[in-house]
Every structure is written in structure tokens, then in C-alpha cells.
Amino acid sequence: xxxxxxxxxxxxxxxxxxxxxxxxxxxxxxxxxxxxxxxxxxxxxxxxxxxxxxxxxxxxxxxxxxxxxxxxxxxxxxxxxxxxxxxxxxxxxxxxxxxxxxxxxxxxxxxxxxxxxxxxxxxxxxxxxxxxxxxxxxxxxxxxxxxxxxxxxxxxxxxxxxxxxxxxxxxxxxxxxxxxxxxxxxxxxxxxxxxxxxxxxxxxxxxxxxxxxxxxxxxxxxxxxxxxxxxxxxxxxxxxxxxxxxxxxxxxxxxxxxxxxxxxxxxxxxxxxxxxxxxxxxxxxxxxxxxxxxxxxxxxxxx
Amino acid sequence: xxxxxxxxxxxxxxxxxxxxxxxxxxxxxxxxxxxxxxxxxxxxxxxxxxxxxxxxxxxxxxxxxxxxxxxxxxxxxxxxxxxxxxxxxxxxxxxxxxxxxxxxxxxxxxxxxxxxxxxxxxxxxxxxxxxxxxxxxxxxxxxxxxxxxxxxxxxxxxxxxxxxxxxxxxxxxxxxxxxxxxxxxxxxxxxxxxxxxxxxxxxxxxxxxxxxxxxxxxxxxxxxxxxxxxxxx
Numbered sequence: 267x268x269x270x271x272x273x274x275x276x277x278x279x280x281x282x283x284x285x286x287x288x289x290x291x292x293x294x295x296x297x298x299x300x301x302x303x304x305x306x307x308x309x310x311x312x313x314x315x316x317x318x319x320x321x322x323x324x325x326x327x328x329x330x331x332x333x334x335x336x337x338x339x340x341x342x343x344x345x346x347x348x349x350x351x352x353x354x355x356x357x358x359x360x361x362x363x364x365x366x367x368x369x370x371x372x373x374x375x376x377x378x379x380x381x382x383x384x385x386x387x388x389x390x391x392x393x394x395x396x397x398x399x400x401x402x403x404x405x406x407x408x409x410x411x412x413x414x415x416x417x418x419x420x421x422x423x424x425x426x427x428x429x430x431x432x433x434x435x436x437x438x439x440x441x442x443x444x445x446x447x448x449x450x451x452x453x454x455x456x457x458x459x460x461x462x463x464x465x466x467x468x469x470x471x472x473x474x475x476x477x478x479x480x481x482x483x484x485x486x487x488x489x490x491x492x493x494x495x496x497x498x499x500x501x502x503x504x505x506x507x508x509x510x511x512x513x514x515x516x517x518x519x520x521x522x523x524x525x526x527x528x529x530x531x532x533x534x535x536x537x538x539x540x541x542x543x544x545x546x547x548x549x550x551x552x553x554x555x556x557x558x559x560x561x562x563x564x565x566x567x568x569x
Numbered sequence: 570x571x572x573x574x575x576x577x578x579x580x581x582x583x584x585x586x587x588x589x590x591x592x593x594x595x596x597x598x599x600x601x602x603x604x605x606x607x608x609x610x611x612x613x614x615x616x617x618x619x620x621x622x623x624x625x626x627x628x629x630x631x632x633x634x635x636x637x638x639x640x641x642x643x644x645x646x647x648x649x650x651x652x653x654x655x656x657x658x659x660x661x662x663x664x665x666x667x668x669x670x671x672x673x674x675x676x677x678x679x680x681x682x683x684x685x686x687x688x689x690x691x692x693x694x695x696x697x698x699x700x701x702x703x704x705x706x707x708x709x710x711x712x713x714x715x716x717x718x719x720x721x722x723x724x725x726x727x728x729x730x731x732x733x734x735x736x737x738x739x740x741x742x743x744x745x746x747x748x749x750x751x752x753x754x755x756x757x758x759x760x761x762x763x764x765x766x767x768x769x770x771x772x773x774x775x776x777x778x779x780x781x782x783x784x785x786x787x788x789x790x791x792x793x794x795x796x797x798x799x800x801x802x
Contacts, residue, residue: 546615546641547653547656547659548659550642550650550653551645551671551707552671552673552707557670561667562659562662565662
């Protein structure tokens, strides 16, 4: 993330301090603590009074994307965020969220609990990027509540993985709701646990989970993905791992659960290594081994 | 001499595939290499490009410099480039992106394959076009074309040959052309034809038409016996 991103952001938190918020007639992004005090109705979404985090409320349609940034730039900072986002009926927005540490050696800890409520007919495209140092730790729990006729496209990207990361993304879908969860994770010297769950509760709902996991330099990745079909619905899991070296491990567990006979849920999962043929090919194009691996990995993560 | 191959032997899983190849090519020459399937032509192409999976004995000299153990990417820097017969797909990497990374020379490619993943679901013809434009972008001194003509219809074959002639042959780039087809050689008019059988070059001739006639009539092995082709160097 560069300074342009920080400047353009609508919500900026550095360590524990909120540096920037945004509000106009249509959109509000303030601290979760302030939301708890000001809007009684938000309390049902929080498990306890929040101390940190943002509250995003999109009341009317806006024609610009929203940006949030949560940064650690002081040593041994522990962030405990409770985020809440509410999209009113029929709203269609894009959100870009960044969570990161500014430099190596901060030993930061970032914990985030989030709830995203998509009211009837609304649509959210959310690109959530994480970039950390191997000394940092991250834990997040996000729940997306999709009311009728809503649409979620969530992309979680962890390009510079922290030393330890524990992620859970869960979506609950009502009638005619659709959801795509994509996880793009590149681990180096990292222990990663990721759990993506889609619960198809409503008729004609549909969900897809796509995971692309890269393990290198003594990384361990435990990835679980689950689709639960409880009403007539459709779902698909597509989980692929790529082991770049011998020192890494990937465990991939796709799980399907179906309690409605009219549902159709499917999965595909694989773990592979870098193809020697691809590597040879790119080297005959003038790329050295490192550049060739980097290109193949970037391509693999490009979903 | 631009390229000189001396007593080149290659074993794969204990089996000798190349059994002592000697080859010389001057700068600007077009050399055709013919031979039946599994005669070792593609192995030779890969070995010349520096594929690290092959254990090699003998010598490969380029501009007098010993490159026998040089890495493939360093050979590309010297100007040695291979056009693959069956190039692999690289998922998630657009051809335009790859060209941007490897180009040493600007090429104008207006094909719609630029926006597609490299070789993924490309037709046979599209793969060949993609290979050709990558080659041009690398601004080579020596190109090894491994059956770039296979799978092309006559029209496409003419187009590809025209580009090879205009952009490479006429500009003095040296070519090794591995092929089964006589058609493409009509366009490219090689200076010399080599026939390879069982991991050995069994004859060399300047007149490619005569070689083709013999192969058509009597098969590849006849080249060895036929007096016309006995002038091995």
C-alpha cells in the first residue's frame, strides 16, 4: 500500500488511533464505538461494546468505491477490531479494505471480528488485502449475512503472509442470494489456518468458494472449506494448492453437507507442484528460475 | 561458424537418444532437419536451447564459445531461441504479460490471443503464432523451430513462412528448421538439409527437393545408402 491509498481512504486507523472517517448524506464510516453510542440498532450486531474498528453504513447508492485501511506501525501493537457494515436495500457498492503493517520487525497483532449485513437486493464487491511481516500475527472472523436477492463477491488476498494467520469467512444466504468467496494466499515462512464456509439457507441461493494457496519456505497451510446446502440451492468448491518447495505443507479439506434433495453441490480440490515443463518453457524465454517461478505463482493466484 | 556441435551424446533414463551428433551452421544459414518420429530431433532442439533435464556429453560452441553447460536463460541472452513444438499452457498469465516481461524488441501483434492465458485452449495454429511472436520479441541470432509448420493449414503456413522469411531469414538470422513437411521448405529454401535417424545424422545435402523425393519414394533410411547423399561432412 502506498501513500496514495492512505490519502484516498475513507477510514484510516493507525495502531489504535482513528485518523480518518467519512460521512455524507449517503454514506457513513465512523468508529464502531461511536456507532454503538449513537445508533441503538447496531448493538444487536456486536457481541459486546466495541473498543475499536469501523462502522460502515451505506444508506443510499453512491457512485464511487469505498476504501478502508487499518495499519500497524508501532512495535508490539495489538489491535482488537469489531467491524460492522450495513448496506441498505438495493445498494450496489465496491469496497477495498487493507490491513497491514508498515515495516518488518514490529511484532504486531491484528484481531478483527466483522459482520457485513447485505439488506434485500443489495450487492457488495469487497476486496480485502492483507500484507504483513513474518513476525506479525493475524486472526480474523468475518460473517456475511445475505438477505433475499443479494449478491456478494468477496476476495481475500494475503500476499505477504504474517508468521501466524487464522482466518474464518462465513456467509449465510437467504432466498435467491448468491455469493462468491475467493481466497488468494501466498505463504512464506508462515502458518496459515483458513476456514471458508457458505451456508445456503434460502431457496435458489448459490455459492462458490475458490481457494488458491501457495506454500513456500517452510510454510504450513491448513485450509478447510465447507458448503452447507439446507434449501434447494447450488454450490461449488474449487480449492487448489501449489507447493513451491519441499519444506512446505498444505492440508486441504473440502466438505459438502446437503440436507435438501433438490440441491446440487460439488467440489474439486488438488495440490500440485510447479510444473518442470512450464519452468523450462519460461527459461527458454530468457527468465531465470526465480523469475519463472514468480510468474507461474502469480498466474496460479490470478483468479 | 555460428554454431558448432561436436560428438553430442544425450542419454535419457539410461537410453541413448543422441548418439554423437556433429553439426555446423554459419551465420545467416537456414538448416533443415528432417527425420522420422522419435529420431531425436526434438531432443536435439531442447539440448541446444539448454534444457537442464538432459545430461549431455560432447561440445556445443556458439560463436566459438563453449556453451555446453550454459543455462537456458543465458543462451537466450546470447541469442539462441527455441520455438516449442508443444508449448505448455501457463494458467493466469496473459500472453501480453509474458511478452512484456521477455521482450527485447517491440513486435506488433494484433491477434486476440494477447488477452488470453499463454497457450491455454489455444488452437494448434494459435500456439504457433504465439511461439513465432515470442521468438521475434526475443530478437534472436539463432532460432530452432521445432515443427512450427505442424497443424497449420496451407494459408496459415504461407503466412508463418512469410513472417519467418521477412523478419528472420532476410535479416540474417540463422535458422534450424525441424520439419516433416516439404511445403514449408519451398518457402524458406534451406541452404542445407540434414536427415536424422536413430539419434544420428545420416546425411547432409544442399538440394532439399532431392532429399524429399528420396524420402517419399524409399523412406528415411534410404538417405544413408543413396549415393547422392553419401557426401557427409
